[in-house]
Amino acid sequence: MKVKKESSRIVKPTYNGKTHPSNPGFIPLSVFDKVTYNTHIAVIYAYRPPTPPNVTLELGLQKALSVYREWAGRLERDDIGNSIILLNDEGVKFVEASVNGTLDEAVSFKPSASLLALHPCLKGVVELVQVQLTRFTCGSLVVGFTAHHLVADGQSTSNFLVAWGQACRGLDIGPLPTADRAIFPRRDPPCFEFEHRGVEFTSNKLVKKDYPVIVEDVVVHKAHFTLEFLAKLKQKASSENSGPYRKPYSTFESLVAHLWRAITKSRALDNSKTTYVRISVNGRTRLNPRVPKDYFGNLVLWAFPSAKVQELLREPLPYAAKLIHDAVAKVNNNYFKSFIDFANYKVEEEDLVPTAYMDKSSLCPNFEVDSWLRFPFYDLDFGGGCPYVFMPSYFPTEGMMFLLPSFIGDGSIDAFVPVFQDNLATFKQVCYSLD
Template identity: 75%
Template sequence: MRVIKESSRVIKPIYEGTPPSTTHHIPLSVFDKVTYNTHIAVIYAYRPPTPPNRALELGLQKALSVYREWAGRLAKDDKGEIVILLNDEGVRFVEASVDGTLDQAMPLKPSPSLLSLHPSTKGVVELVQVQITRFTCGSMVVGFTAHHLVGDGQSASNFLVAWGQACRGVKINLRPFQNRNIFTPRNPPKFEFEHRGVEFISKKTQKDYAIDNNVIDDIVVHKVHFTLEFLAKLKAKASSMNGENKPYSTFESLVAHLWRVITKARSLSSHVTTHARISVNGRARLNPRVPNEYSGNLVLWALPRTKVKDLLREPLPYAAKLIHDAVAKVNDNYFKSFIDFANHKVVEEDLIPTADADKSTLFPNIDVDSWLRFQFYDLDFGEGCPYIFLPSYFPMEGLMFLLPSFIGDGSIDAFVTLLRDHLDSFKQICYSLD
């Protein structure tokens, strides 16, 4: 697939009435500061008919007038803290084409070839980038990148839905909640949980977490489709030792299964400790609850861990319980403990985030990002929703994305990143319920 970039420009918000000041800035919250300092890229595919590029561009400009932070820039204030300048400098808009049909480029899957379907995420000052790629069959692919420091998956999906609404000429009803100053520490602070080694590590001990970054060429992203029938069997098996207790969720059951399968495929030594880093959205967990429209990052991580010998020797319910208990622990008390710790201990102890986008491998651990509840499939520009949605190629071994299948029947697609040498073993056992 040869993608020809035809134009690239920066577009700015369009306002109705008097434009707002462009001299204000938004300080990052403690949740923004602890996340990955990188762009995240996703890919959408649409069958014809599709709207013209000018309509997409105009809708994007209107959406940016509501979601202003995405049209801004990252900078540092006089204290050296990173802030978002609300300067309306705009976002990158790229137009491209392919001399061929989309069917000829199928199947779209996370691989280096996908990188040509969105702007580069390296050395970028824009906080959002969009690339519209047209195929001779009339199909359209939209590549979208967004800087993670500005917002998490929930924030990005809200913005994308708003972009679609603006393109359709309807009122943007997903109005962002933009106050990032609501996470104030308690007085006196309460450090109820351990955050060292979870969200933060010491700069002095960072070398102990050194990772081999010379394996990128050996990394592959494998898509696994789990049918509704398989997921039901998996959930029943994971919950088989629960007795009268509530069954484990489909998510908990699937992550438990994949954690065990990946660990088997890696052929890890039995004495090694492995953990699963699982993203937990804090909007519904904080009290008072933070609305889903909150525009920013509000994610922490559950970190179930165990010895490889126990993970593989014990049946599936063992791993499911580890996950269930770890996720349940990331509750209102945990989030507030984190807020207190981040405000009082990070500078004092010279700590840095454990989230590191420059790693190439998480071996012997895994990182789980669930996009099952986000509205990515609701991006409708006026001619219908996408028929394909997937993450771009992100070569970090051990990283896993869970998405609702585009089939729309409740099945799940898992995008699992592995070393090439482990792929055959993974394929052989990924559907085994033993």
């Protein structure tokens, strides 16, 4: 696929035809912003014709940026070195591109390096959002979107994308984002109820550079799990969790337990090794009082269920499902508030850095799951209907998995699972088996 870049420019917010406010201001990053991944994340949307013209998407983007000003700003530091988002309305990158061919001829939407041509590069970018509109001769449109994770998590980013679509359709943007990042006060005196060293943070002195793995050795497998398979999997995972006061494990818990075991088996690890799963936990419903769903920023911590390889593979599926359920349940209101205190009082004092970083080529013997199952990514409608394909870009980090609702729309789930080429055959055999 040969993508021709037609133009590239900066798009800035519009305020009812006026220029940006005279006082730029800034927003300090919260402790949840600072602990997440310091990188751009890219996603791909595909739309069948008819699609609105590029100018409609550009004007809608300008309106959406006037509500979500952070995206048009820049990451900076204040006079004492604190990380901030400078609300200077410098704008976002807007690229127009084309392919001399139809969408079906040019793009298979299988996870591969060819997807990287459908969005701007993620490295060395000062803009906090980048957009690429790629047109095809059949009238189809692919929207490549990248956003800096320090500014917002998946919930917030998907809310912004829905707002962009609303603006393109001439609708009022709503609900409006809750933009106050100073709503997480530290306690005085602090209360460190949980250990956060070696969990969200590690010593700066212990950080080691990862030895790169040849990208060709990793293949991203898209596994499709039907609604019927998921129902049977959930039943199997919950088979030992019966009783009047016990609920079955969720589809998410059941599927992650299944994939954890499948990935571990395909890796042929030593039985004595310990393996863990890094699972994102949304704090909006965990904190008390609850944080609005429309809070804009990062509000995610992680659960880390772990097990010895021998036990994980020897015990039946309910064993792994219980480990996941119990670990996620522990990331509750008390845990979040303990983290807030620790991040405010101890991180700078002990020279700690986040454990969330994207420069690894392999997570083995561990793996990470990023669930987009409950985010409204599929609701991005520019005026021609919702996308028929939504997916992450190509992230060939072995063990970093994404879960998405299938574009079929029947409740099935797609898992994008990067594995070593030598382990692929075993993984495919195990991941589609209920035995």
